[in-house]
Amino acid sequence: MERRHPHRAGGTSSGAGRVTAPLSPALHPPANRLWWLPTLALMAVIWVLSSRADPIGIPLPHPLDWAAHFVSYAALGFCAARASGSWTLGWVLAAWFGAFDEVHQAFVPGREAGISDWWFDLLGAALGSRLTLGRARLLPKAERSQG
Numbered sequence: 001m002e003r004r005h006p007h008r009a010g011g012t013s014s015g016a017g018r019v020t021a022p023l024s025p026a027l028h029p030p031a032n033r034l035w036w037l038p039t040l041a042l043m044a045v046i047w048v049l050s051s052r053a054d055p056i057g058i059p060l061p062h063p064l065d066w067a068a069h070f071v072s073y074a075a076l077g078f079c080a081a082r083a084s085g086s087w088t089l090g091w092v093l094a095a096w097f098g099a100f101d102e103v104h105q106a107f108v109p110g111r112e113a114g115i116s117d118w119w120f121d122l123l124g125a126a127l128g129s130r131l132t133l134g135r136a137r138l139l140p141k142a143e144r145s146q147g
Helices: 033-051 064-084 087-105 115-138 141-146
Strands: none
Touching (some): 064 115, 087 115
16 A cells, blocks of 8 residues: 655655655656557668668668667667657667667678677667657746646
């Protein structure tokens, strides 16, 4: 049973001496189920492109291939964070997908898996997922509470 903590407005006590404060809406973007569509679409595009032995178009030289990793996973992190309502969950989802995709590429003829590619996936996903907080932090507090 959850009890209201008498000394913290909005906080609750779990009965074990632990006080939990309500989560700040500015730190958690609102979840929107429609964002799962672009999230899954981006995952599908990344998977299909990484499954090809011969890249579509002109192969990107270093460091442009890392820029492509960064940008694509920034978009994935952004969409996943908007879909889940949590920048952390969006980042973790994109990070795990990036790791899974790098392992997958090790089994595709003509492709290679690289830890450096995954690092750029992680960095892009971190930026993209954190961008979901940008609008909430830029708005004045009164506007944040209105929606």
